[in-house]
Amino acid sequence: MTYYILKVAITAVLVVLISEISKRSSFIGAVLASVPLTSVLAMLWLYVDTGDVGKVSDLASSVFWLVLPSLALFVALPVLLAQGVNFYLALVVSIGITAICYWVMVIVLRYYGVEL
Structure with a gap:
C-alpha cells in the first residue's frame, strides 16, 4: 500500500509543480507539460511493477x-x-x-x- 501511495504522490507532485510553474511562465510550463512525463512515469511504474x-x-x-x-x-x-x-x-x-x-x-x- 505504501508503494501505491508513493506512486500517486510523485505523480501528483509533478502535475502540481507544472501547474504552479505555468502561473509564472507559460513557456516553461508548456515545455515541462510537453515532455511525456505521464508516459515516462507509466512506463517506469509498469517496469518496476512487472x-x-x-x-x-x-x-x-x-x-x-x-x-x-x-x-x-x-x-x-x-x-x-x-x-x-x-x-x-x-x-x-x-x-x-x-x-x-x-x-x-x-x-x-x-x-x-x-x-x-
Missing part, C-alpha cells in the same frame, strides 16, 4: 500511435476559446473531439494491421 520490458515496449508503441490524435485537444481548445466559448464548455468539446480522433485512429490502425 519487470517486463515487453509490456513497457508495447506501452511505448501504443503511446507513439496515439500522440497524433491527442494533438486535437491542443488545436481545438485555443480555437474555441478564441471564439469566446466558455472555458469549461470548450474543454469538454475539445476532449470530445480528441476522443473521436482516438477512435478514428484506432480504426485506421486496425485496418492496417496495427493492434494497440
